[in-house]
Amino acid sequence: DGGITQSPKYLFRKEGQNVTLSCEQNLNHDAMYWYRQDPGQGLRLIYYSQIVNDFQKGDIAEGYSVSREKKESFPLTVTSAQKNPTAFYLCATKLDTSGNTIYFGEGSWLTVV
Amino acid sequence: AQSVAQPEDQVNVAEGNPLTVKCTYSVSGNPYLFWYVQYPNRGLQFLLKYITGDNLVKGSYGFEAEFNKSQTSFHLKKPSALVSDSALYFCAVRDRGRVTGGGNKLTFGTGTQLKVEL
Numbered sequence: 108d109g110g111i112t113q114s115p116k117y118l119f120r121k122e123g124q125n126v127t128l129s130c131e132q133n134l135n136h137d138a139m140y141w142y143r144q145d146p147g148q149g150l151r152l153i154y155y156s157q158i159v160n161d162f163q164k165g166d167i168a169e170g171y172s173v174s175r176e177k178k179e180s181f182p183l184t185v186t187s188a189q190k191n192p193t194a195f196y197l198c199a200t201k202l203d204t205s206g207n208t209i210y211f212g213e214g215s216w217l218t219v220v
Numbered sequence: 221a222q223s224v225a226q227p228e229d230q231v232n233v234a235e236g237n238p239l240t241v242k243c244t245y246s247v248s249g250n251p252y253l254f255w256y257v258q259y260p261n262r263g264l265q266f267l268l269k270y271i272t273g274d275n276l277v278k279g280s281y282g283f284e285a286e287f288n289k290s291q292t293s294f295h296l297k298k299p300s301a302l303v304s305d306s307a308l309y310f311c312a313v314r315d316r317g318r319v320t321g322g323g324n325k326l327t328f329g330t331g332t333q334l335k336v337e338l
Contacts (some may be wrong), residue, residue, distance in 0.1 A: 111263075140325070147229075149310065149330040150264075165325065207252055207271055207302055207314075209261035209326060 110134070111212035113198050119220050120185070120192065128183045128215045130198035138201040139181035140209065143167060143194045152195065156181055157203075185217060193219050221248045224313050228328035232302045233336055241254040241332045242295040243311030253294040254326065255285055264310060270294060271316075281305070301336045308333050 111132045120126045124199055128174065142150040152165030158177040160188045171191025185192045198212040223246045233239045245251055252271055256264040274293025275287040285296045294311060311325040 113263075147330060150328040155325060164256055199264075208254070208266055208269060210266060213255075213263045214261070216261075 111200055111210060113196075113212035113215050115215060116213070117216045118220075119218050121220060123187045124204060125184055125186050126217065128185070128196055128198075128217070130181045130183065131179055132181075132198075132200045132212075133179060134200055134202075134210070135178070136200035137178070137203040138209075139175065140199040140200060140201070141165075141171070141173065141183045144197060144214075147195050150178075151198075153183065154159040154217060174213070192217055221326045222251075222313055222315050224311050224327055224329035226309075226311055226330050226332045229330075230333040230335065233334070235336050235338050236299065236300050237301050239298050239305070239334065239336070241309050241311075241334060243294045243296065243329060244292050244293060246292060246312070247315040249315055250316040250337040251294075252316050253285075253287060254314075255279065255283070255294075255296050257308045258310065258331075260267040260310040267296070267309075277311040301334075303336050303338060306334055306336045 114129045140155045141153040142152050143176050151167050154165050154173040156162035162173050162175050172184045183191050196215045199209045201209040227245045254269045255267040256301045257267050267283050268277050270277050270287045278284045283298050287294050308331045310331050311329045314326050
């Protein structure tokens, strides 16, 4: 079944902990993205990667880290340095740098307890 | 810098009536424009896009959007709304001329909640 798989769907983090959100795709897309969604603010770009072993900061990268060791995978780590991590996190992919449409996974809810 | 404005936080419409969700944009060059829909606790689903060509774009689920360059708008429309259309709608823009680096990213509006009532 082709698509973008995000896991877990719901995650709870204690203050001071790092947590990692998984994003896997079998669409053979080159580009992958992480967005954060907060009510009333739309989507904000955290990090993006256009090819394996390369990634760039988006608009709100502070407190987050990523890796792109495989084409299929783009995990996002929310570190303890992120002061307000409670949000809905969306992973997305795009065929390549010239492609136009990005496609989204089902999202992951992160809550700090 | 590119930006998108969705001036209405919420739009209410009766089932069977036409609906319009408004979007205006700003880019330095020519735009790629997109509409996405989001149901509660789900990811965004692609509806339609304008790249070039006809200003009227048809998409999924009977939705369409009209690109108006002079008004820098890309309003989403549907002739007859369904209760199942109730969802959060996002407009997004990308500058067509910038295909590498940070210029390759989409900028999203803040979303418009559509509520279709019986």
